[in-house]
Amino acid sequence: MRIKTFFSLVAVCSALTAAGVKEISVVLPETVGLSSQRLVNIDKLINQHVDEKKMAGAVVLVARHGKIAYFKATGLADTDKPMRKDAIMRIMSMSKPITSVATMLLYEQGKLLLSDPVSKYLPEFKNQKVLVPLPEGSAYAYKLVPVKREVTIRDLLAHTSGLMYKGIAELHLDQPGRQDILDLYKEAAVNDGYCRTDEEIGDMVGRLGRLPLNAQPGELWEYGLNTDVLGYLVEVVSGVKFDQYVHDNVFKPLKMNDSYFNVPKEKTARVARVFKSDWRGSLQKAADDEVLVQGELVMCPNDGYKTSGTYLSGGGGVLSTVYDYFRFSQMLLNGGELDGVRLLSRKTVELMTATNHSGEYDADFLHDKGWKFGLGFAIQQDREHDVDAGDVGVFEWAGLYSTRFSVDPKEEKITIFFSQTTPFGHHFELWDKLLVLSGSAIAD
Secondary structure, X not given: OHHHHHHHHHHHHOXXXXXXXXXXXXXXXXXXXXXXXXXXXXXXXXXXXXXXXXXXXXXXXXXXXXXXXXXEEEEEEEOOEEOOOOOEEEOHHHHHHHHHHHHHHHHHOOOOOOOOEHHHOOHHHOOOEEEEEOOOOOOOOEEEEEOOOOOEXXXXXXXXXXXXXXXXXXXXXXXXXXXXXXXXXXXXXXXXXXXXXXXXXXXXXXXXXXXXXXXXXXXXXXXXXXXXXXXXXXXXXXXXOHHHHHHHHHHOOOXXXXXXXXXXXXXHHHEOOOEEEOOOOOEEEOOOOOOOEEOOEEOOXXXXXXXXXXXXXXXXXXXXXXXXXXXXXXXXXXXXXXXXXXXXXXXXXXXXXXXXOOOOOOOOOOOOOOEEEOOOOEEEOOOOOOOOOOOOOOEEEEEOOOEEEEEEOOOOEEEEEEOOEEOHHHHHHHHHHHHHHHHHXXXX
16 A cells, blocks of 8 residues: 555656756556556666666666656766766667658658668769678688679668678677778778767768678678668758758657757756776776777777767767657657657558568577567567567667667557666676566556
8 A cells, every 4th residue: 555655646746856857757557557566676676786886877767558657767877966867868879760760751751762772862872892701812802792782771771781880890800801891991980970070970971882891782680880871861861960850850749858969068967977887896987088898899089978079870879868768669659659749650660660671680789589670670579589578579779888778569568778887788687687577567
């Protein structure tokens, strides 16, 4: 009875603590078929990780049937600031679903087709070649062969274009040809999108388009720079700067009022800092001029602290809040609509969440077999493998500084976790446990 009374009070009084921030309603979990007692297990999980100094702080949200039933901030956003529910964080690759939605808006307006070759809009992608490694002892390390077909917009959305990330290539140098194509990327100063530089994204995309591909279009699923190319393509097709297009057509209609490529000065105090963790109790805030490392992946100085720049990375440039990303996720769960505003058609969302876009290839960068990649995120195809996020059809993705979201259409459930912790790989077990806890709280 006390638990019910407490959560009833939360439903009436729940609000972000910052002055001037609109109150956000949190309902009694039982009203949406969740157990209050079981959701307390999330408190224990997150508190334990903060107490053990595995991470400085986090914000977690669980919603069902369109209503928020759990929304808490824990720990620190900086050494001298508590974490707030409205903390603005670098969502990195969770920018990709946003850029994909921006692309699909143009698709729905008849301004492009997914089957269109990218070169129709970005001429640097015309007459591309594929790097093919040659056997040891050959006169040359590799040869370049023409593409069998051009890279399409669908390839970019599904990560089947043959483009790659430098950082991921560095983790797989045992694969033939990887070092050669990596050297070409480095020579061309390709930016993986991690660094908030003052270069224009179109300049980098132009150089990238003239480089050889790592595989024939459509013949390999590889997580790469596809969405950065998409962001620039949106800019070219729409005739509007990419960040302005996303603001006007995604953030504004969805009332994502704290989501930006460039955070305004009056909100920078709410941006959480990135902490380094060895996941064994050694936790410290990274210095402003420090070169951050993600496992073997070397980042760039200051990339974790800049909140503005002209390099508008569609793959990793957005900063947002948990509540804003909930609104974005709920729009997708609703089949493209939120609060009476229709962003996408139901059929387009069905297309984005279909599992046939990557063919026989699994989306195995963050997941194991049984996961496919749709048009912007990974989708669980079955429940027969090691990592079970819930029902078939669950879609999710993550960000490099330990952010993640999951949408379960069958249960109408959304789970979102934001932290600012590096290296990224440490949070995997925590995320898996969090999904188990949010799923096991279902009580109807």
